[in-house]
Amino acid sequence: MELVKIEKLVDKYLNAETTLQEETILKNYFTGDFVAPHLQEYKAMFTYFANTKDEKFTKTIQLEPKKSKKINFKWLSVAASITLLFTVFVGKPKYDEYKERKQAEKIYAQVTKGLQMLSKNLQKGENAIAQLNTYESKVNNALKLIN
Amino acid sequence: MNQSDFLKVVLPFKDKVFRLAKRLLVSTEEAEDATQELYFKLWKSKEKIADYKNVEAFAMTMTKNYCYDRLKSKQASNLTLVHSNYKEKDTSLDKKVEVNDSVNKVHELIENLPENQKIIIQLRDIEEYDFDEICKMVDMKPTAVRVALSRARKTIREELIKTHNYGVS
Numbered sequence: 158m159e160l161v162k163i164e165k166l167v168d169k170y171l172n173a174e175t176t177l178q179e180e181t182i183l184k185n186y187f188t189g190d191f192v193a194p195h196l197q198e199y200k201a202m203f204t205y206f207a208n209t210k211d212e213k214f215t216k217t218i219q220l221e222p223k224k225s226k227k228i229n230f231k232w233l234s235v236a237a238s239i240t241l242l243f244t245v246f247v248g249k250p251k252y253d254e255y256k257e258r259k260q261a262e263k264i265y266a267q268v269t270k271g272l273q274m275l276s277k278n279l280q281k282g283e284n285a286i287a288q289l290n291t292y293e294s295k296v297n298n299a300l301k302l303i304n
Numbered sequence: 305m306n307q308s309d310f311l312k313v314v315l316p317f318k319d320k321v322f323r324l325a326k327r328l329l330v331s332t333e334e335a336e337d338a339t340q341e342l343y344f345k346l347w348k349s350k351e352k353i354a355d356y357k358n359v360e361a362f363a364m365t366m367t368k369n370y371c372y373d374r375l376k377s378k379q380a381s382n383l384t385l386v387h388s389n390y391k392e393k394d395t396s397l398d399k400k401v402e403v404n405d406s407v408n409k410v411h412e413l414i415e416n417l418p419e420n421q422k423i424i425i426q427l428r429d430i431e432e433y434d435f436d437e438i439c440k441m442v443d444m445k446p447t448a449v450r451v452a453l454s455r456a457r458k459t460i461r462e463e464l465i466k467t468h469n470y471g472v473s
Binding site: 180202205 | 318432434
């Protein structure tokens, strides 16, 4: 390939006016063994382009997504909501029972306290009456003696 | 469209998809993930693919958009690109092509180009698509594509001359 022609093509190439065929000519020239010294920079460029085109995607492509985490999360949330519903169903009566018992205990304590107070006061009354009784008998004895 | 028909249509350009993804995302792993993800997407829209005249151009456009999205989300989450394995690739490239600094330099220079110039030079100089296809893939007017390509080529050449003092023989 004449150098003049290559130089012309290179100018066109820089202005992005070359066709694919012309670029193939350039590619062949610059990846070849002999490159004119004043065009060395193109050797680097075209060698790089050619090398890069050899890079391959080596992994195998999977079309079916492997069981992705998204699906797991979906089922997890379903399971979680079911568990929640279940606990609410079972838990609600239990909780009510617990609340009831708590209240009953409270009432029981109050009643006991009231009854204790009542019994204390009754005791006081009883003592007073016992004292009165002794007074009365003493008074009766005295009266008997006087009579 | 069954699986083997689909694969017949889409497998021939898997390397091109991968290389474009790698050009934009830099790291090999990212590019592999992107390629895999893209083929999922293509497989999912396989019914539509049958209607497309140019599946390859469609796939390249998808790749470009997908990589842009990845880059955007990466910027948003403040992750930096992993450059480590691009070094690694350079050394293997070294062995392949006799030690040649300036060839590696080209890689670096393309890396530093603006996004659209990067894509266009990838599509034209490496994948050798014609201008009509490139216009479709990047959704730009032919003149704009030519201007971007010309700029990219000139930048690379000038930088190469600067760093290696070529042409001053």
